[in-house]
Amino acid sequence: MTDQPLRERLRTALLRARKERDATATSALRSALAALDNAEAIPPETMPAAGAIEAAPLGVGASEAARRQLSDDEVAEILRREVAEREEAAAQIDATHPERAGELLSEAAVLATLVPEGTPRSEEIEAFWREAVRHARFDGVPGYVPGSTLAVVPPPSWSFGGTPEQADELLRLVLDGAKTATASALWDYEAEGEPLPEVGGLGxxxxxxxxxxxxxATTRVDVVPFDQVTEEHARLEGEGDGSLAHWRSEHERFFGEFAAHDRGFARDMPVVCERFTVLHTA
Incomplete structure (x- = not known):
């Protein structure tokens, strides 16, 4: 059960609540699922410009909203906020509408049982995101609309490399302005069931x-065979002497040592080459 995606757990809980005729749970779960649906909708103004056919989702008509897939972390964060909103609303009306306040607290309790425990740094990440929303310039970032759910929920968080030392060293290059690109094995994304990065994606x-x-913010994504990664990309990664030879040597070792898949290393293995820009630092 713990391996079931969080959204599916919500749907399963809703079916059970309806079967048991639990009105409180049904209301809370329907509302939470609706909040997730709203968060997944990409506003029309952020759709690709005319001519950018390769970036347009397939099967999306003029009257349909494009969708993005939320990660489990994003779903959990929206659930936490659904719980907090009910608890805050209950506190505000408890004196004047105690019955409704009790209903809100009951709904919050239903949702709270489905929220995974946060990481020790979750509050620090939320505080960082709030600061970024206030100070960063999001001009030209697709999907970001001030005041929307996506603007409230922190984007996914992660570290570079496969060891603590690599995480800090590569981060230092980013903060120094030397590193504006990274690369990952496509086979890792496939093995872990993770979506590929997209232009405008935040992390x-x-x-x-x-x-x-x-x-x-991701500014460009290319998937190319390992042996066709360019000298320009190697230079933008900012590691070592910036040469393609150094990039190939280090990444052949890295892709072999820290692979999430079991296909080994191959000179023609597909590599996700991603470029990014820094919007905010702490």
Whole structure:
């Protein structure tokens, strides 16, 4: 059960609540699922411009809203906020409408049972995101609309590399302005069932201790065979002497040592080459 995606757990809980005729749980779960649906909708103004056919989702008509897939972390964060909103509303009306306040607290309790325990740094990440929303310039970032659910929920957070030392060293290069690109094995994304990065996607980079240090926005994504990664990309990664030879040597070792898949290393293995810009740092 713990391996079931959080959204599916919500749907399962809703079916059970309806079967048991639990009006409180049914109302809370329907509302939470509706909040997730709203968060997944990409506003029309952020759709690709005319001519950008390769970036447009397939099967989306003029009257349909494009969708994005929320990660489990994003779903959990929205659930936490659904719980908090009910608890805050209950506190505000408890004196004047105690019955309704009790209903809100009951709904909050239903949702709270489905919220995963947060990481020790979750509050620090939320505080970092609030600061970024206030100070960063999001001009040209697709999908970001001030005041929307997506603007409230922190984007995914992660660290570079496969060891604490690599995490801090690569982060330092980013903060120094030397690193504006990264690369990952496509086979890792497939093995872990993770979506590929998209232009406009946001991410919070953590240091080796899990502290949020930089907010990045993806500006370009290319998938190419390992042996066709360009000298320009190697230079933008900012590691070592910046040469393609150094990039190939280090990444052949890295892709072999820290692979999430079991396909080994191959000179023609597909590599996700991602470029990014730094929007905010701590």
């Amino acid at each position: 919070i980079v953590l240091d080796s201790e899990g502290r949020p240090r930089a907010l990045l």
